[in-house]
Amino acid sequence: MPRPLRTSRRASAGALALRGRIWVDRGDQAALTDAGADLLDQVDACGSLSEAARRLRFSYRRAWMLVDAMTHRWPAPLVSTAVGGQRGGGTQLTEYGRRVLRSYREAQIEVEHALGRAQRRFAESTKAPP
Amino acid sequence: MPRPLRTSRRASAGALALRGRIWVDRGDQAALTDAGADLLDQVDACGSLSEAARRLRFSYRRAWMLVDAMTHRWPAPLVSTAVGGQRGGGTQLTEYGRRVLRSYREAQIEVEHALGRAQRRFAESTKAPP
Numbered sequence: 001m002p003r004p005l006r007t008s009r010r011a012s013a014g015a016l017a018l019r020g021r022i023w024v025d026r027g028d029q030a031a032l033t034d035a036g037a038d039l040l041d042q043v044d045a046c047g048s049l050s051e052a053a054r055r056l057r058f059s060y061r062r063a064w065m066l067v068d069a070m071t072h073r074w075p076a077p078l079v080s081t082a083v084g085g086q087r088g089g090g091t092q093l094t095e096y097g098r099r100v101l102r103s104y105r106e107a108q109i110e111v112e113h114a115l116g117r118a119q120r121r122f123a124e125s126t127k128a129p130p
Numbered sequence: 131m132p133r134p135l136r137t138s139r140r141a142s143a144g145a146l147a148l149r150g151r152i153w154v155d156r157g158d159q160a161a162l163t164d165a166g167a168d169l170l171d172q173v174d175a176c177g178s179l180s181e182a183a184r185r186l187r188f189s190y191r192r193a194w195m196l197v198d199a200m201t202h203r204w205p206a207p208l209v210s211t212a213v214g215g216q217r218g219g220g221t222q223l224t225e226y227g228r229r230v231l232r233s234y235r236e237a238q239i240e241v242e243h244a245l246g247r248a249q250r251r252f253a254e255s256t257k258a259p260p
Contacts, residue, residue: 016203018237019153020152022149022245023148023150024149024252025146074256076259099256102255103252106252107249110244111241111245111248114240115241118236121233125229125232126204128226
């Protein structure tokens with residue numbers, strides 16, 4: 001999961017490279033960013049918000065606030081929390097959350113491809129003058 | 131000059147909207163951002179760094195530092211400064227600077243178009259569940 005989107009994973013230290021980033025706003029507030037998408041990915045992988053936070057080296061507070069913000073900015077919940085049970089509940093992506101995450105990753109790839117095409121032209125037309 | 135790139139200029143306050151931004155890095159340092167491109171645009175329009183800064187409500191210090199950073203991260207100067215003369219010199223875009231700026235705007239438009247396409251699909255696939 002590139003963050004920022006990179007047009008080349010092995011750009012040499014001195015190379016000029018076009019970068020880009022996407023996110024989702026609701027009104028003027030962020031509804032989904034790369035950090036949020038990474039968190040949803042990890043929640044989906046491990047079924048626990050605290051474990052997802054640990055894997056991303058986010059504080060639990062940061063992870064919780066990301067989920068809380070996302071919860072209020074989408075028309076339906078992206079995650080659901082089970083209460084009780086042998087392992088004390090857990091956090092899962094909802095069907096809708098999975099759909100949002102997949103759509104975000106698809107948009108990211110589409111923009112990344114555009115960036116790759118733009119980079120080739122950009123590199124050509126910004127060569128040092130003779 | 132949209133900053134951030136917007137897929138719709140009249141998104142209603144509550145609408146979910148995919149946003150994006152591009153920039154140019156050299157290695158891990160920013161070589162051109164929207165702020166820098168806006169500054170180059172204004173320098174080109176008015177021939178003066180201090181007037182360009184005023185128009186963008188940048189401090190002169192910020193404008194100077196942007197130009198200084200750009201100067202060191204491109205293979206040739208983007209601006210040239212004339213010394214003396216009746217109006218005490220002035221700042222102009224070099225031919226190369228003009229080329230870089232034009233290429234940046236083209237890349238911005240290309241990515242904006244991709245974002246627009248992605249937004250349509252994104253809006254469709256993230257509709258609230260019934």
